[in-house]
Amino acid sequence: MKTKLFSVALLFILSFFSTGVMSQTVKGKVYGVIGESKEFIDGATVVFTGTNIGTLTDEKGFFELENTDNYKSITVSMIGYESDTIEITSGKLIFVHLRSNLTTEQIEVEENRNSKFTGKEIIPTESLTLGEFKKAPSCDLAGCFGSSVTVESKTTDAIFKLKELKILGLDGQYSQILFDGIPIFSGLNAKYGMGSIPGSMLAAINISKGTNSVLQGAESMSGIINVIPRDFNSSEKVFLNLYMNDMLERQINLNTAHKFENWSTILSGHLTGEAMRMDYNRDGFLDAPLVYRNMIYNKWTYDSPAGNFKFELAGKYNSETKTGGEQSFNESSDKWSDDVYGQVIDFKIYDLYSKAGRTFENGDEIKFFAGFSRHDNNSYLGTLEYIATQNIFWTSGFYSWKINSDAKLNSGLSYRFDHLTENITMSESKIRSLLPKYENKEHFPGIFSELDYTNILKNLSLLAGVRVDFHNQYGTVVTPRGLLRYQLAENTLLRGSLGTAFRVPKVLIENMNVLSGSKDLLIANNLNPDKLVNFGITLTQDIKFDFIDGTLNLDFYRSDFSSRVISIYDREPGKVFVENLEGNSYSNVFQAEINVQTPLNFSFTGAYKFTDFILDHKGIKKNEPYVPKHQLVATISYATDENDFLVDLTTNWFGKRPLPSTKFNPPKYQYADFSEPYAVVNLQATKVWEMLEIYAGLENIFDVEQKNPIIAADDPFGPYFDTSFVYGPTTGREFYVGIRYKILR
Structure with missing residues (x-):
């Protein structure tokens, strides 16, 4: 009989009252x-x-x-x-x-069908695990959140289908993405590198909303997405995943894991082959970009025989080329041409990081982290060329004092270096208000201390920390944060958080979809950093009734910006203004989610999110563009008694989204002020054998697609051409099939 992978962090024993002397x-x-x-x-x-x-x-x-x-x-x-x-x-x-x-x-690695849950720790953390990634093809990081209402994976441009990961309604740049706990996935990496992380190499994704721990820095404004890659303990000896869709895009993913006494390693590889040139909506542009991508990742882990020391060293390389635009575009003959419009992105990412930790006999710990990332980007965007290089280095170390059995104090130092160089060459026929070169160097050492007290009072736990960073451009930045956890009843948990956050905008990267169109980007001088205060409260109720086992989560979060760099799309025709917020901007988010496991082989997840995101700038108050007030997500999963046939059905419904004004455009290029509600339904079926799985599915079953996602597609070199006006699906129904093969240890 197969033995399954379980390593417990928390043990619950539930007792029920009984009466009677009869059988x-x-x-x-x-x-x-x-x-x-x-x-x-x-x-x-x-x-x-x-x-x-x-x-x-x-x-x-x-x-x-x-x-x-x-x-x-x-x-x-x-x-x-x-x-x-x-x-x-x-x-x-x-x-x-x-x-x-x-x-x-x-251990033999197995996937849990009930594989999406919210933990009971003081930081409310939604975890997606191996089984969740198999409910859809999850071809890359952005595709892993189809069943999550917490994270919206939103398309930001109609040419390359680049995506951002939004939390609490805030744009993707406000979410801090960690790779294996290391904060080097930002800037160019966050904009272009989603495809460099295939879903098949992931062990888990941990999502926390709002502001929480100060250990990874001050940049997490809307929340943290911690991407956990597989290691030896969470991987089969060999795992192979082959995928192809109806546009003939092919993907190969391979993991192999081995152990050598005290050392263990995992090697992951990924390859994507170009799809066919397709134009189903007949706007003259490719429905999906032609993508060629390869990735390799290798991680080594050392565990001392005594179990008190651990060291990890990992590296990742990614190379990617994307071609989009008009269906007949050919880079070699049409680049810089005014006849055929096209775009090409060519970039490489080099990542290296390490972690080390030592535990002492008295329970104290010392930990060190270091990470480096280099991103080389060469992009041709139809009427301009964007060449950029970003180098990020981050290191941190802290000592954890065990005060008593319930409390510990983490104190340490950190340093971050971020060097971004951007060069722009413009077509002679399309001159814009951009400089030929932008360069920014950030370096800021920091100190931090955080108290973790699990029973400061009966049923009450506290996590309180503060960090002080010394930024070379903005001086001293103080970031206080605190969280409380209170056990209201045996199955009822209340948690709250309050904290601040700070980040420096990357203006060109965050407005890359504007550079892809015809609008001029006017950037104000002396832009301030983004700053906000975030408050959140979470109620978690375990549901244990007869044969029903589940969890209900209720969340409310408020984010208040005291400083923010914003983009104004509707002040003057053909121009986008980037400037400091003069007024206030805030979001209120309420979220309810229920996860239920039944004895009838069905599991169900249902979630609702309400978002009120307001921008009040220079006396003009309006809703934040593209943020729907209402969203619903529902997933129904079925497994046979033998777990050899699985079916997963996911529905995402989005309410009306406020849209940027198109009043300056000619009537045929104008849109309404709000989009229409829409729903996207996905279905996947999987047949499972001991070493082999075959899966097939339909994404967007009902072929829901935004009409005319490219404004002025019939005049790509004209003044109204815009690829950033994306509020819904930009591709229709898609069929896919795949094979997973594994050799167990």
Whole structure:
């Protein structure tokens, strides 16, 4: 019988009251857990304590015993898990959670179908795990959030289909993306590098809203997306994923993991081949860019025999070329031409990072982190050429003092260097108000301290920290943050957060979709950094009723900008103004989400989000463009008893989005002030064998597509051409098929 991967961070034992002296039926479910993620245990032994009277759990972890002698407790055991004894105090369903005691050499990687959850830690964290990534093709990082209402993966331009990851309604630049906990995925990487992280190389994605820990810096304004790549412990010996869609785009993903005494390693590779040239909407432009991409990632991990020291070293290389524009565009003959419009992006990313940690006998810890990223970008955008290089270096180290069994103090130092050089060459027929070169060097050392106290009062925990950064351009930046966690009842948890954030805008990168069109970009002098205060509150209620097991989460977050760089699209025709906010800007976000697991082989996730995002600038108050007030997400998953056939159906519904004014355009290029609501429905079916999986699916089943996503597509060199006016799907229905093959350890 297969042994499954479980390594427990938290163990819950639920007791229920029972009465009566007559025979009663004892029913329950047995889970193994990893963090807050859990999976049914098949074949666990359940006996009345001190007897041989018992049974085994089935594939769904369910057991049933007739208690004819009125026994008071049951004992649950399974090879690879610590046994547990639970008192029988009710006739209701008993939930049992077992702790894994396997070593990593004994582990076989399996995916949990109930693989999206919100943890119980003081920082509310939504986690997407291996099983979640398999419910859709998840071809790259941006494609991993189809079932998440917390993160919106929004397309920002109609040529290259570049995406941003939005949290709390705020644009993607306000989200801090960490790769394996290292903050080097920003700027050019965040704009272009989503494809450099294929979903098949990921073990998990952890999402936290608002401001939280100060350890990774002050830049997380709307939240943190921590992308966790697979390592030896979370990978099969060999994993191969082959994918192709109906536009004949092909992808190959390969992972292989090995262990050498105290060292372990994983090697991941990715290759994307170009799709066919397609123009289903007949606007003269390619429906999807032609993409050629390759990526390689290698990570080495050392664990000392004593278990008190760990070292990690990893590197990643990515090379990508994208070609878009008119269907007949050929780079070699049409570049700088005024006859055929096209765009080409060619970039390379080099990443290197390391982590080290030592635990002492008294419980103290010391940790060091370092990361470097270089991005070389050469982009031709129809009427201009953009050549840029960005070098990012970040390092941090801290000492963790164990004050007592419930409290620790983390204090340390950090340093960040960010050097961005941008060169622009413009077509003689399209001169804009841009300089030929932009260069910015940021370097800022910092100090920080954070107290983590899990029981400062009964049922109350505290995480409070402050960091002070010394920025070479903006002086001293103080960032205080605090979080509280209060256990209202056994299954009810209340958490709150309050903190500030600070970041320096990358103006050209964040307005790249404007450079792709015909509008002139006018950048004001003396732009200020972005600053905000964020407040949040989260209520988590566990649902445990008969055969239903689930969680309800209710969130409210408010973000108030005290300083913000904004882009104004509708002040003058043909111009976009980038300037400091003169007024205020704030967002209020309410979110409700329920996750339910049933004994009928179905699981359900439903979520609703309300966003009120206001921009009040120079006395003009309006809704933030492209942010819908209402959004619904629902996912229904089904698995057979043998878990050999899986079906996943996901629906994303978006309400009306406020749109930038097009009043200066000719009537045929004008749009309404609000988009129409729309829904995107995706379906995937997977057939599973021991070493092989075949999956097939339809994305956007009902062929919902934004009409005319490119303004003035019939006049790409004219004054009204605009590729940034994207509020909905820019491609229609897509069919795909794929194969996953694995060799287990």
